[in-house]
Amino acid sequence: AQRVTQPEKLLSVFKGAPVELKCNYSYSGSPELFWYVQYSRQRLQLLLRHISRESIKGFTADLNKGETSFHLKKPFAQEEDSAMYYCALSGRGNKLVFGAGTILRVKS
């Protein structure tokens, strides 16, 4: 079965502190992993995908097949990073399976 687990409902950090949003998955094959973000009053949008191996807005995520994880990291949090973050897995047919989401709050 395909499943995505985001263990933290809420992550609160101070501005300038490192951030790590956890994501673990289960999938019997070669998954594609994504991070989507929803800022206040904005639509859900793609943040990054593992096959691109790029950094977006200072965020990076590495696919660890051994630990079946795809944690999202940023070395120095900014207030504008406050949002809801969803980890998602894409299997056959480009269907997405989402985690429950993590609210990131960056305090000044």
Added chain:
Amino acid sequence: NAGVTQTPKFRVLKTGQSMTLLCAQDMNHEYMYWYRQDPGMGLRLIHYSVGEGTTAKGEVPDGYNVSRLKKQNFLLGLESAAPSQTSVYFCASSTTLQTGGNQPQHFGDGTRLSIL
């Protein structure tokens, strides 16, 4: 540059009433999806379509029907609304698979639906 447009944005229904949510995309995408978003559960796929005239069930299809008569439109219907269908509904679209892997989905603003 509209992207994915959902209509209406808000709606309140009484139990047993029916309604249709409309999703329109102007990106010529082949794939379209309907999700529901509930607290603590993320987004769950209701139905999806891989092309005009085709639809398929997702994870939580019961109580919903869909139609894709035109490539740009994907309709979600509630035949007899129930309080358990109170949720925020999101439509998304994506282009077909390419050598770069599964393509990202583009989302609408959502429809907040309350069933009393």
